[in-house]
Amino acid sequence: MSSPPPYQIGIVYDPNEISIPEAYPQMLEVYISSISSMTGLDMSFASNCISLTGPASLDLRIPLPMRVEADSIKAAFKRKKQMLIVSGRVLTVDEGQPGELVENVMKARKAQMGVVEPGLSAAAEEEAEKDPENVPPPPPTPSAGALLDKYSKVKGGGVGETPLAPPSSSAPSTTAYDNQKVTVLAYPTNYLQLISPAALVEVTAACLTLAQGGKLADFPDASMKSVMESFPSRAQSELCRQLLMQAVKYAEQGTGGATLPDAAKQKFVQLAEFQQKKIEGVLQEQYKKEEQKRRPLSDLAGSKYGEKRSTRAHAPVFDKDAGEEENKWGVPVFLQTAESVQGHTGSGSVSSLLLKTSKGSEKRRVKQVVSQKAAQCAKRLQERGFAILDGFADPAKVKQLRDELDNLEVHYSPSEIWVGKGADLGAQIVVPDVRGDKVLWMCGGHSTVDSSLFDTAGVQPKGKGAIEPCDISIKAQIGSKIDKGGVRKIDASVMGKFSNLKLVLESIDKFVFEELARKDPRLMRINSRSDAMLAVYPGGGSRFQRHVDNTANDGRRLTVLIYLNDTDWKEENGGFLRVWGEAGGEVEAPKDVMPLGGRVAMFYSDKVPHEVTAAHQKRYAMTVWYYDALERSEAVAAAASAGDEKGDFEAQSDASKFIKETLAGEFGEGAGGQDRTASEEELKRIGMLAGKLSKKAIAIVAGICGAPSEEHFLEAARSLTADSLAELRSGLSKMGV
Numbered sequence: 123m124s125s126p127p128p129y130q131i132g133i134v135y136d137p138n139e140i141s142i143p144e145a146y147p148q149m150l151e152v153y154i155s156s157i158s159s160m161t162g163l164d165m166s167f168a169s170n171c172i173s174l175t176g177p178a179s180l181d182l183r184i185p186l187p188m189r190v191e192a193d194s195i196k197a198a199f200k201r202k203k204q205m206l207i208v209s210g211r212v213l214t215v216d217e218g219q220p221g222e223l224v225e226n227v228m229k230a231r232k233a234q235m236g237v238v239e240p241g242l243s244a245a246a247e248e249e250a251e252k253d254p255e256n257v258p259p260p261p262p263t264p265s266a267g268a269l270l271d272k273y274s275k276v277k278g279g280g281v282g283e284t285p286l287a288p289p290s291s292s293a294p295s296t297t298a299y300d301n302q303k304v305t306v307l308a309y310p311t312n313y314l315q316l317i318s319p320a321a322l323v324e325v326t327a328a329c330l331t332l333a334q335g336g337k338l339a340d341f342p343d344a345s346m347k348s349v350m351e352s353f354p355s356r357a358q359s360e361l362c363r364q365l366l367m368q369a370v371k372y373a374e375q376g377t378g379g380a381t382l383p384d385a386a387k388q389k390f391v392q393l394a395e396f397q398q399k400k401i402e403g404v405l406q407e408q409y410k411k412e413e414q415k416r417r418p419l420s421d422l423a424g425s426k427y428g429e430k431r432s433t434r435a436h437a438p439v440f441d442k443d444a445g446e447e448e449n450k451w452g453v454p455v456f457l458q459t460a461e462s463v464q465g466h467t468g469s470g471s472v473s474s475l476l477l478k479t480s481k482g483s484e485k486r487r488v489k490q491v492v493s494q495k496a497a498q499c500a501k502r503l504q505e506r507g508f509a510i511l512d513g514f515a516d517p518a519k520v521k522q523l524r525d526e527l528d529n530l531e532v533h534y535s536p537s538e539i540w541v542g543k544g545a546d547l548g549a550q551i552v553v554p555d556v557r558g559d560k561v562l563w564m565c566g567g568h569s570t571v572d573s574s575l576f577d578t579a580g581v582q583p584k585g586k587g588a589i590e591p592c593d594i595s596i597k598a599q600i601g602s603k604i605d606k607g608g609v610r611k612i613d614a615s616v617m618g619k620f621s622n623l624k625l626v627l628e629s630i631d632k633f634v635f636e637e638l639a640r641k642d643p644r645l646m647r648i649n650s651r652s653d654a655m656l657a658v659y660p661g662g663g664s665r666f667q668r669h670v671d672n673t674a675n676d677g678r679r680l681t682v683l684i685y686l687n688d689t690d691w692k693e694e695n696g697g698f699l700r701v702w703g704e705a706g707g708e709v710e711a712p713k714d715v716m717p718l719g720g721r722v723a724m725f726y727s728d729k730v731p732h733e734v735t736a737a738h739q740k741r742y743a744m745t746v747w748y749y750d751a752l753e754r755s756e757a758v759a760a761a762a763s764a765g766d767e768k769g770d771f772e773a774q775s776d777a778s779k780f781i782k783e784t785l786a787g788e789f790g791e792g793a794g795g796q797d798r799t800a801s802e803e804e805l806k807r808i809g810m811l812a813g814k815l816s817k818k819a820i821a822i823v824a825g826i827c828g829a830p831s832e833e834h835f836l837e838a839a840r841s842l843t844a845d846s847l848a849e850l851r852s853g854l855s856k857m858g859v
């Protein structure tokens with residue numbers, strides 16, 4: 123018996139067609155090295171190609187889990203996706219009809235092309251950092267074919283009975299390749315990001331085994347099972363299941379008519395189901411643990427905000443008040459100009475460049491400038507957790523945007539925060555002392571798959587790229603009309619009023635999705651974002667206490683804000699973004715960032731504490747949150763499976779309503795002030811309302827108020843005096859302090 127043939131797993135992309143994400147190779151290196159350590163294969167790494175070689179029990183003659191037409195490979199490259207290509211040899215899918223990519227490969231083989239490494243030289247990069255607009259063009263880069271050829275050449279070779287002749291330095295045999303059957307096993311990048319390396323290896327192995335004629339007995343059942351058990355997420359499990367199903371399908375088609383035995387199919391389905399159950403079990407365990415971690419009822423004076431919160435409300439969790447004990451969190455200093463990235467470029471703001479349509483060399487130049495800015499932001503994000511990009515949008519555009527928002531301002535409502543015992547039980551109330559802005563959520567420009575389960579967000583507008591208020595009642599008020607089908611549609615003339623908002627959002631999305639996310643491994647899985655939150659701090663000392671946006675693993679990974687004020691914001695106006703970054707693993711002294719018009723602030727939503735200091739001038743901002751695909755899909759799945767069987771959601775809104783109604787005089791708009799004495803009538807009403815609450819709602823309110831038990835709370839509510847109500851109100855107003 124001869125020794126097992128070698129095989130390769132390679133990642134190839136075409137730097138001519140796609141923009142190479144700088145951090146991508148690092149991630150792939152980690153990814154591939156884990157495959158390497160699992161399989162004992164040798165790993166080799168180049169900036170554009172990573173490959174594994176080694177003896178294996180797998181025969182790669184017919185690797186077929188996902189058969190990709192040559193044209194679709196090309197199209198995928200065009201769509202700027204990278205492909206993971208696992209291939210023992212290069213191949214045509216449609217025999218006799220090779221697509222262009224395949225032709226390229228053939229040509230490259232024939233020509234025995236040398237490969238030039240893409241990218242800038244170290245010296246050029248240094249130069250670019252100084253003067254991003256004067257970057258020399260990168261050296262010519264090889265085609266996908268050449269790269270594919272390269273890795274095939276370096277490691278390529280004898281597979282199975284019909285080994286691919288290693289390219290010889292003498293005249294290559296053309297006939298050896300011309301009629302070659304070529305098969306590509308390709309996973310689009312987003313699969314790659316979601317599936318664990320272990321799973322990918324196993325799934326690939328399984329597919330290959332099956333592809334060889336359904337010899338499932340050869341398939342390492344136990345190892346597959348153990349890998350599947352290690353899946354951390356439902357999303358991964360689902361992907362794995364899909365891949366398995368595809369494998370079954372293609373194995374059937376790919377084995378020259380030999381069908382896979384039913385028993386084999388069943389086995390696959392069983393494995394997938396087993397995995398699904400396993401995941402559900404893990405999720406339930408997690409849920410139980412969370413439940414146990416919930417705080418016990420605390421006493422009134424020490425009443426605190428919940429550790430966690432539901433993203434239903436987009437309301438964050440609070441730390442202590444920074445203002446209470448001056449400098450407790452470090453002495454704030456202003457952010458220096460050199461610490462922010464300059465978004466003004468000789469040819470316009472970053473936003474305007476991102477929206478520009480250009481061709482040829484001009485397009486490349488623009489791309490390079492924007493890419494450079496994103497690289498600088500990514501660097502700062504990785505070093506400190508936050509980055510400031512000045513002059514992202516032109517002041518004139520910002521002014522136009524603010525004007526177009528003017529007629530929406532009456533529809534803003536005071537932002538609510540989440541108070542309660544945990545992520546799931548609590549209530550949303552307005553506590554201006556903690557958070558004093560007014561907000562309006564705008565839908566549009568992004569997908570909403572599953573988000574109705576999770577967000578306050580309404581239905582996305584139907585028009586391509588349209589932007590509308592999420593709240594349908596607001597939509598109704600600003601000039602929408604009912605169409606023939608009874609659907610309420612926003613009036614085109616009103617839509618037009620948000621054109622600046624739309625453009626700014628579009629450019630922020632482009633910057634994040636197409637540039638930033640490819641340059642920072644922490645952002646690698648970003649695939650969607652929240653609705654846009656417009657916020658106005660009315661002045662008069664309004665602020666937002668120190669907090670971290672995402673402490674409940676709700677999926678938010680990056681917070682991006684754009685300030686919509688004038689550019690001459692004064693120090694005495696206050697309203698700074700105070701942000702606690704990291705330096706060398708240590709928390710830095712807080713930096714104060716002025717909310718200058720057109721300035722973009724970005725930070726990791728799940729890590730970076732920040733606050734808005736008291737604003738003495740009207741202060742405008744827009745915020746969007748970008749989601750990590752995995753964390754988000756898990757959170758959505760958890761929210762969906764938790765459902766509302768227990769009536770939690772209803773109880774929460776009843777509790778919120780009760781607190782708002784009984785304490786509205788204190789916290790709502792036109793607050794009456796703490797000293798206001800409640801009338802007998804008011805006290806009676808509160809007792810009566812409390813008596814009407816469901817058991818669950820009482821538990822929530824009691825928890826928020828810090829009553830030792832639900833009975834205590836009810837008793838207190840019924841025998842409320844003006845003094846005890848004042849005390850209760852005062853306690854609640856200090857929440858978070």
Ligand SMILES: O=C(O)CCC(=O)C(=O)O
Pocket residue numbers: 438657666671683698699732733734743745
């Ligand atoms: O407006 C800002 O600068 C920050 C606002 C903020 O922290 C938030 O909305 O979560």
Ligand SMILES: [Fe+2]
Pocket residue numbers: 438669670671732
């Ligand atoms: Fe925040």
